[in-house]
Amino acid sequence: MNRLKIFLFLLGIGLFGMGCEGPDNSPKALVNVLLVDAPAKWDSVVVEIQGVEIDFVQSGRQGEIQKIWMPYEPAKKSINLTRLVNGNALTVSRKEFQLGQITAVTLKLGTSHALYQGDTRYPLTLPSDITDYSQDLKVDLEAGISYDLVLDFDLEKSIRVTQASPLKLAYNPTIQAYTSIGRSELNGIVFPTELKPAIYAISENDSLSTHTNSGGAFLFKLSPGRYTLYIDPKDNRFVADTLINVEVKSDQRTTLDRITLSRR
Template structure:
């Protein structure tokens, strides 16, 4: 948790690596960066008691050329005046951009999309809801394939939270959408969008970052514990980034494409830390292997 001064940011895709061309990969992260500062636009109460909320989207995708989603924003449910949900009202944070269509599969390796921001009274946040538009499609083998939506999609877009926010501090709230599970092929060869989210606060959790060579093979990267599995693919420069991992021992696995040998080893993660691995070069399979 960090105390900061906040300057408004513009909507759009942001990359820590300055890349303008983005690729696709396999677990989506809707990254809600919740920031607290002295900024208060149109407030009726002192800014010291309010929080500025920035919503950002990140991803680690699946086996498709592209996945496009119409993003309308998010809603969050803070505690009501008596500290409960009984008299609480949803706060809408719209996504305002030239186009609401977002190439979610491109948001990988710490690349982020600012979805929106608002100010909140300090207190508890109990729920978050992703606002999805009507248009969802993928590109596979240069062909656009429109996806239908699962009948229970409204339930899947709303998640429980238990976050207490304090004025003057920043919080990272992340919505993690797993594209591998979210894009489902039916027996007719059509695709259904079944969003699989997890929501968490990054405080107290860990990250794993590194680079896999050769840079152009895009292997699957997994961190597997006794209770959960986290996954991603690499970006254009071979970089990968896994976030929101609880402290634990993990089997780290690189599932290499055809022609290369899989790599596995064990590692530990610790709270509020980033484990930066040395560059990993995958071994090429020779004719004798």
Template sequence: MSILNKLKTILLSLICISLFGCHNSESNNTSLQAPTISIKLVDKSGDFEEVNVDVVDVLIKMDDNSNDENGWISLNSNKKVINLLDLTGGVHEVLVDKFPIPTGTLKQIRLVLGDNNTIVIKNDLDVGEVHDLKTPSAQQSGLKLKVDTVIEEGFTYDFVLDFDVDKSVIIAGKSGNINLKPVMRVITEVSSGIIEGSVLPVDESAVASVIDTKGTPETDDDEVLSAYTNYTGHFALWGVSSGTYEVILTPIDSNSKYKVTTVNNIEVVNGEITVIEPAIELALKAGAITGKILNENVVVTASVIVDGVVVEANTNEAGVFLLENIPIGVYKITLTPANGSGLVATELNNEEVKEDETNDLGEITLPGA
């Protein structure tokens, strides 16, 4: 064999060995890649100024659903104090970011809180006051959440801890203590979706909610998922099962001039974010105003001013006018006869419009000039 042919043979062998070695190395690296876990904290929010929780650690337990204190694995969560009311409108706090864990079945997740938990509530002078949050159960052992998820090599698993402040903060009666008894649910992002949207006007605080039937409308496992809007009017509903939903927007202030507003046919796909566009305008609570003009053979225009805009309606052949969709409130009604009628315009003051009611002004005769 010539020297040239020998060199070609050696070179080809080296290439084959190199390719084979790389292939085996890459295969081994893939097969031996440890699964990782990421955990986010979100909040349904509540009607307080601040709710600050002292997160000490996040623990998990593999292949063990018992209450035994052995077998817990620390995920080395960053110790921090988190204001839960900052976690609205799609904002979240990353507690654990792609931390390697063993394979097997993840049975429980445990959130451990420290001593530095506080709440800020406005007093009678509308000034925020800081109060301690008593958290005996969380300090001793941490809140345990059942998961039961199979963990396999080569995958990243994303979980969301959804903290329900309204249910977690307990204001005691005579003692004056304010206790924190954490209520939360754990969400696997890949097996649920998120609904995001915005509400107008942005300064009208509201609660967005859906009824999750979990794909079984005939059973009793329905769950109401809710989230408050933030200061920009944005909201995010986490952990919504795949399906089609009616999103309900409810103003927080029961005396609001806005009413419950719904958006239909919102599709949710597991592992995806559904954004409702454009922004949802809350519907005003409204009523109507009617009356009958007794002057014959004249067209009269009834009008009111709503937020600087004139809303008007003419009388029909029977002399009846109807002003519809007038926001609740007290108005001045102006009745203006057509030019040349010889009649004088008339104003009716302090006429109230109530929700879903029609204020009937009765029979009215306009005076002559």
């Protein structure tokens, strides 16, 4: 009987201790992973997304890299990338992190990818069945701050025409990762609006690209600096245009004057 009492007493202490454990109140940061598109000339491109994996080093644990899995939760994993223009972004996942440093991000894709032009579907085959696409990214997480990690899926660079007729394509997903902190917005409108030209923001040896939406509007999120903007109409009836020395200032939105492409 005494043994039973001792057992029950120890069990009660254990349960009491478990009940007294409060929530984890250690300082944290919120990490949002967003997907944006730098679309190509195609009507639509649909890709399958599983989620992202973050390489993370917690403060005080230098050299110990944790792999943090952030799944894309919806049951339907297929995303039409060409809708993600002019500031539209898809939230892939969000999660609270302990304080520390993010060192890399890996976008994990599924295997179902396709391009649509008119009523025709063209399957896109991943090279060597590779589904993981990683980018180094240094982000120091501080308490109470929300961080947007942006994955820019550049379709202009990802899809290459290897044969025009019949159409054959080479597909190699090209993704750039960055944090929105320290970036500024550059936006404008291109006429005629029905063209949906490709627009390139070029700085030194690097470039980002996007397209306009149905209203002719486009938006970049860029590091402060000076850029050359090249507008490719993707239509032989119109002449390409170039804007030189476009300044993007820190923590400001730069709105360009209306851009009108000339007919040949």
